[in-house]
Amino acid sequence: MKSTRPIAHLLQEKQSSILLPATWIATFAGLVILIPAFDTRLDSLQRLTSLVAGSAVIGYSWLLYRWIYPLSERRSSLRWVIALFNVAGLAALTACLTGVVQIVAFVLFGLSATLSAIFLGRWPTHAYILVFTALTLLLFPLVPALQLPWMVWPGFALLTFFLNEALCRVGDSLSARIEHLEAINRVSRTISATIETDKLIALVCAAVQEALLADTYYVGLFNGDMLRLELFYDDGEFFPPIEVPLENTLSGWVLNNQQSLLLRDLPKDIPSLGVNPRMIGKSKPSLSWMGTPISISKRTLGILAMASYQKNTFDQADLELLESMANQVALVIDNAYRYAEVEKQSRLDSLTQVYNHGQFLAYLDEFSQFTNISQTPLGLIMLDVDYFKQYNDAYGHMAGDQALTELVAVIRQNIRNSDILGRWGGEEFSILLPETNAQQAMQVADRIRLSVKSLEITSLDGKTLPLPTVSQGLAVLSEAGTAEKLVDLADQRLYRAKARGRNQIEPPPGVESSLDSLNSDPDQAA
Structure with a gap:
């Protein structure tokens, strides 16, 4: 769609630099018109006409520069009035000029x-060009002063028309480009306000919706072999996050080919892609669609896509804008992922x-x-590795580290x-068991002890090493009262278990181990 706004709105700070040279040109033209006013060979009427016309051109040119054109930018209703006034003035000037001076009217x-x-x-x-040309052709047979061939005026007017249409189209292109950059800037400002992924997705969609009109849009992020639509909007309604397969879909085509896709007429264009898109959201088919990968450093994070129920809704400029937005989104999502990973690692051993x-205490x-x-x-459960210093001395610290990681894997296999699960410090671990009573906690501790007893690890040099045994102390909140x-x-009971010979479990009073013989077998003590 062609813009109706003048080019001047793109050049707010440059208007004076455009108008001033033009005003001096018009002033020079006015001085040329004034020359006959001082020619004594002409009669007084011709000299007066030249004097009035030249002075009017000079005065009106500076009036346009100082007030009229700047005012038209603030009051659009004045633009037509100014155009018609310019027509009337120039037509009257043309009719008054004679001889060579008449060429000034062309300028x-x-x-x-x-x-x-x-x-x-x-x-x-x-309208200005059309009305001026029409007036000139009407005046031509009535005003003998119009000495130039009558075809000159419409020819020059036609040339001016095409030149100014080209100028307006350049302005349209600049305007679209500026709007494009402003939209990207708005998106960048909006989405940089957070580094939380959930909030970020919502801000992205709000910014995209403001920049591009569409019936449907969504942000999809990779989740294994599926695409998780973190935010999905269709025909005025937001849908909850949903996972969809990538195979044989438009999103899958974009992500597999790592390139943007614009479909102006979806039913007509879809057969050439070899896909069979599924319908999600409202049961209403989209007729135009565009999507672009969200990628950074050759790593694809997901897709940003839009659709419309009308054909030919989007064009190449819209796709370029969507691509620019996706680049901004990729940067921020990547930052959010990195922040989330750093935050996660700050809570982990x-x-x-x-x-x-610290994080275990917060959960406790x-x-x-x-x-x-x-x-x-x-x-x-408070759990401690038995004789861990001796284990490190015997097999080395690398084997000790490997033993701890293997122990954690065993514990994970035996808890929900x-x-x-947390590392309390050194070789001591803590296990918090929600909705678990003392007897159930004892069963968990028994399972862990049995699993550790039967496990061996392979050192870096290929040797098979035993996993050190563990001692455990148990407690429940109902007997303790506070965290x-x-x-x-639990810590006191852990030390009692270690004092009994290691590889022991010290439960709350009245709780018996289902493997009590193991708990008292001295051969199990390390």
Whole structure:
């Protein structure tokens, strides 16, 4: 669609630099018109006409420069009035001029039409050229002073028309490009306000919706072999996140080919792609579609796509804008992922990748408060590797590190995903067991001890090494009352278990091990 706004709105700070040279040209033309006023060979009427016409051109040119054209930028309703006034004035001037001076009218006409295209816009300028040409042709047989061949005026007007249409189209292109850059800037400012992925996706879609009109749009991120639509909007309604397969879909084509795709007429263009897109959201088929990968450093994160229920809704400029937005989105999503990974690592032990001491305490406080409110049980196991210093001395610290990571893997196999595993410090670990009573906690501890007993590890030099045994102390919140006393009670029992010869479990009073013979077998002590 062609813009109706004048080019001047793109050049707010440059208007004076455009108008001033044009005003001096018009002033020079006015001085040329004034020359006959001082020619004594002409009669008084001709001299007076030249004096009035030249003075009017000079005065009106500076009036346009100082007030009229700047005012038209603020009050669009004045543009047509200015154009018609320019027509009337130039037509009257043309009728008054004679001889060689009449050529000045050509200069003023071309100059005025160019300024009109810049400051008044396309349609007032076209109307100006058309009305002036029509008036000139009407006056030609009535005014003997019009000595130039009559075909000169429409020919020059036609040339001016095409030149100014070209100028207006350049302005349209510049305007679209500036809007493109402004949209990207808005997106960049909007999405840089957060580094949380969920909030980021919502901000992305809000910014895209503002920049490009579409019935459907979505942001999809890779999730294994599936595409997770983190935010999906269709026909005025937001849908919850959903996972869709990539195979045989438009999104899959974009991501597999690593290139953007623009389909102006979806039913007509789709057969050439060899895909069979599925319908999600509203049961209403899209007729135009475009999508682009969200990629950074040759790593694809997902896709940004839009669709419309109308054909030919999007063009190449829209696709380029979508690509620019996707580049901005990729940078911010990558930063969000990196921030999330750093934040995650700050909560984990670097060697074993379980929760560190501080994060475990935070979860302990959170779960103890919830347990007191919900009146559900909460168990805690404090676990320590037996004779770990001697193990390091015998097999080396690398083997010791490997033993700890293998121990963590064994513990994970024997607890639930909802349980919390943390490294309390050194070779000591803590296991928080929500909704677990003392007897159930004892069963977990038994399973861990049996699994550790039967496990061996292979050192870096290929030797088979035993995994060191562990001692465990158990406590439940119902007997401790507070999180601090719960830790203290489990820790005391851990030391009692170690004092009994290692590879032992010290449960709360009244709790028996289902493997009690193992618990008392001295051969199991390391």
